[in-house]
Amino acid sequence: MKYISFLLSLYFLISFSKSSKFNDNSDDNPDPGYENLLKWGLSHNLTITSKIKFIKSKSTKQYIAKNLIPEDDIIMDIPPSCMLNINSTLTLLNSKKFFKAFINYVEAEKLSTEVMKDEYHVDQAFMSYVLYIVNKKPKYYSKNNFYKYYSPMFYIFEQNLDNLPFYFSSEQMRFFLNTSFGSVFEIFNRYIQEESFTFEKKIFNKSIEYEEYLKYRIFSMQKSYEVNKTINIVPFIDYIKKDFKKINCEFNVSDNGHIIIKAKENIFPGEELIMNPAAISNQHRFTFFGETFDEIKDKFNTFNIPSLIPNYITDKNVIFDLESFGNKARVDLVEIDFYKSIMFVYKKFAKLINEDDSDIGACNLMLKYLKRIRSNYEYINKDEVRKAFFSQKDIDNVLRIIEGEKLFIDRRISLLMIHIKNLKERMNRKVNYDAEDVNDL
Numbered sequence: 001m002k003y004i005s006f007l008l009s010l011y012f013l014i015s016f017s018k019s020s021k022f023n024d025n026s027d028d029n030p031d032p033g034y035e036n037l038l039k040w041g042l043s044h045n046l047t048i049t050s051k052i053k054f055i056k057s058k059s060t061k062q063y064i065a066k067n068l069i070p071e072d073d074i075i076m077d078i079p080p081s082c083m084l085n086i087n088s089t090l091t092l093l094n095s096k097k098f099f100k101a102f103i104n105y106v107e108a109e110k111l112s113t114e115v116m117k118d119e120y121h122v123d124q125a126f127m128s129y130v131l132y133i134v135n136k137k138p139k140y141y142s143k144n145n146f147y148k149y150y151s152p153m154f155y156i157f158e159q160n161l162d163n164l165p166f167y168f169s170s171e172q173m174r175f176f177l178n179t180s181f182g183s184v185f186e187i188f189n190r191y192i193q194e195e196s197f198t199f200e201k202k203i204f205n206k207s208i209e210y211e212e213y214l215k216y217r218i219f220s221m222q223k224s225y226e227v228n229k230t231i232n233i234v235p236f237i238d239y240i241k242k243d244f245k246k247i248n249c250e251f252n253v254s255d256n257g258h259i260i261i262k263a264k265e266n267i268f269p270g271e272e273l274i275m276n277p278a279a280i281s282n283q284h285r286f287t288f289f290g291e292t293f294d295e296i297k298d299k300f301n302t303f304n305i306p307s308l309i310p311n312y313i314t315d316k317n318v319i320f321d322l323e324s325f326g327n328k329a330r331v332d333l334v335e336i337d338f339y340k341s342i343m344f345v346y347k348k349f350a351k352l353i354n355e356d357d358s359d360i361g362a363c364n365l366m367l368k369y370l371k372r373i374r375s376n377y378e379y380i381n382k383d384e385v386r387k388a389f390f391s392q393k394d395i396d397n398v399l400r401i402i403e404g405e406k407l408f409i410d411r412r413i414s415l416l417m418i419h420i421k422n423l424k425e426r427m428n429r430k431v432n433y434d435a436e437d438v439n440d441l
Contacts (some may be wrong), residue, residue: 040152047077120231163290
């Protein structure tokens with residue numbers, strides 16, 4: 001009995017120590033913005049357990065358990081009425097100008113060759129513009145039904161974005177030169193600039209403060225969830241921590257469009273609520289969320305590089321028009337047989353520089369190219385990274401991105417070397433015509 005009593009005492013001591021670090025902002029010291037958001041949510045059919053509480057510190061806003069939350073308990077039920085999508089946006093704005101602008105934007109995007117063509121791009125971009133303009137001119141829009149309905153939800157857009165690459169200095173961004181992340185980030189950055197230009201010059205014919213639009217475009221990426229094939233900006237979920245460790249919550253979408261969050265296991269008083277991050281790469285997470293994870297360090301949705309850079313392979317002064325190969329001018333190393341799709345590019349290049357243009361010769365040039373790319377990472381000095389960034393989080397993110405790319409390229413080099421070995425074995429596997437045919441005996 002003494003041993004059991006000791007364990008119980010130890011458990012409560014640990015629970016108290018966990019919760020005590022959050023006591024600076026308890027229920028006795030509520031955050032007005034969150035309180036207004038919560039009141040709004042409850043008035044629009046949000047269901048949220050009384051067993052959690054909202055904590056705001058200098059750098060985070062999050063939920064912790066206030067009381068024991070048993071496994072399978074519903075922590076939160078977020079109905080469609082608490083979500084923002086393009087339909088609710090246009091309906092509440094009730095503006096011929098905005099409705100026509102949306103139609104024009106849809107048509108403009110069909111013709112665009114520059115702007116990102118992901119499934120929900122148009123909806124997210126247009127909602128970002130609406131949020132930008134409504135928050136820029138609150139007095140003008142305060143009487144509009146969109147503003148009246150959604151203004152409490154604007155609280156979720158208040159946060160520091162300094163740890164996102166969009167806000168890094170040129171000195172900090174130099175660490176990503178010649179990396180896949182550098183290319184991916186430039187593509188995202190160009191896409192968003194193109195969106196802003198389209199709204200400014202082609203849709204609304206009004207100047208845009210790009211830095212302000214950028215904020216809402218980032219928010220629309222951070223806080224969007226697909227619900228029954230529609231993209232929605234959803235409040236409250238952000239305050240549940242995202243991690244791959246100690247997961248205690250799970251997320252589901254019901255048939256009626258509600259987002260249901262349940263306890264995956266017992267959650268004890270003082271514990272943080274934690275759920276799995278969205279299934280995206282560290283490159284994407286770093287760009288729009290300012291965070292990365294060791295668990296997905298070398299996982300990539302895409303690893304797109306030029307198919308060939310001549311001076312990475314030869315010292316000969318050659319003119320090689322890579323762009324003439326169209327979409328084969330770049331290759332995505334995520335594809336298992338990436339080398340097959342660009343073999344003909346290397347064969348043509350091999351001929352140009354008077355080298356072996358067989359399959360093996362082409363693959364050897366490709367291997368040389370990948371090894372040269374891999375060597376670029378050795379010039380990134382960890383001590384210089386630590387000096388360039390002020391927060392440990394930024395330092396960890398940058399080093400994790402670099403280490404992940406190195407691991408990934410090492411795997412692709414190994415894959416190509418195996419392919420070259422197999423090619424050589426097949427070439428050396430000849431029929432022995434000198435052997436006697438037993439049928440001739």
